[in-house]
Amino acid sequence: MIDARELPLETLVAYDDRLFPAERSAFLTAWLAMPGAVSLAVIEGDQLLGWALRRSCLEGHKVGPLFANDLEIANDLLCAAASGISDPLYLDIPDPNTAGGALAARHGMTPVFTTVRMYDGPPPALDLERIFGVTTLELG
Secondary structure (H helix, E strand, O other): OEOHHHOOHHHHHHHHHOOOOOOOHHHHHHHHOOOOOEEEEEEEOOEEEEEEEEEEOOOOEEEEEEEEOOHHHHHHHHHHHHOOOOOOEEEOOOOOOHHHHHHHHHOOOOOOOOOOOOOOOOOOOOOHHHEEEOOOOOOO
């Protein structure tokens, strides 16, 4: 596992493009530069298998995004993101990702609230099985 900021931005953007309905390289640049944020990535060879970012919030910390090719990679990223903190940790999981719900349950996390994402027209084609934590509910 490495600091995600060590990767070329293009690598993160290419991974993100399959999981978010708009190009957001400028956003990710700013997101990675947040003071106090911890970013992590899992690499195998030259392949990005997942990445996560933990940031402070009003109470505790949020992890988002938590994007991973499978549940075990997501688990490794979540454990590493939670390392060294004792404050509450929050993770916003899309409901269709049942493995994401299982991941949260494995770590004793419980729902605090729910939201619904609505679209005008058909929803974008996203690989929801790899979205274990959305980047932020506030921005989409």
